Amino acid sequence: MKFTVAELEQEAVDFDESLAPAVIDYVEEMRQVGPLHAAGRADLLKEHRGPQEIVADIRVRASLQTRMELPCARCLDPVVQMVDSTFDLLFRPVGVDADGVDRSITASETEIGYYEGDGLLLEDVLREQVLLALPAKTLCSEDCKGLCAECGRNRNTDPCNCAAAPADPRWAALQAINLQAVRSRVKS
Ligand SMILES: [Zn+2]
Ligand SMILES: [Zn+2]
Structure with a gap:
């Protein structure tokens, strides 16, 4: 699903999507194991940066729920992790902040991203938000x-x-060397 600036110029878009596994490509070690449900709203926010300059920002507010499978950080067994999060993001046209001036438009906790071309793919937003919502370290059990x-x-x-x-690891290396020495002695 794509939000285009032209479309959002007309009106905000409410969405309620269910994405099957494999619609979104994640990083190699993890996969989505149930539908990804995302519901929210995209609208256009115009930043007036000067009399001539209006920047069209796309704001996406939504909640998402899914289940992801990824390896346990200790034993590498697959672990299913529930993801349930909400986000409120602002996307500016790429390059518009190239002057390096920090322009946080509000004191809210809105995060800033960028879109390329005429709009923004919901799938790209969701991929990033799912990855951000996952804990830094997933364990199959606390006492793995x-x-x-x-x-x-x-x-x-x-x-x-x-x-x-x-x-x-230095011991392991040393042991490997000893083992080799033993083996070569046995052979000769
Ligand atoms: Zn484990
Ligand atoms: Zn062992």
């Missing part, structure tokens, strides 16, 4: 034990007998 630094097994489901030694 993660992967064993020695043997790589999932310590939640496949406990191993590796020493509970601190997982220092």
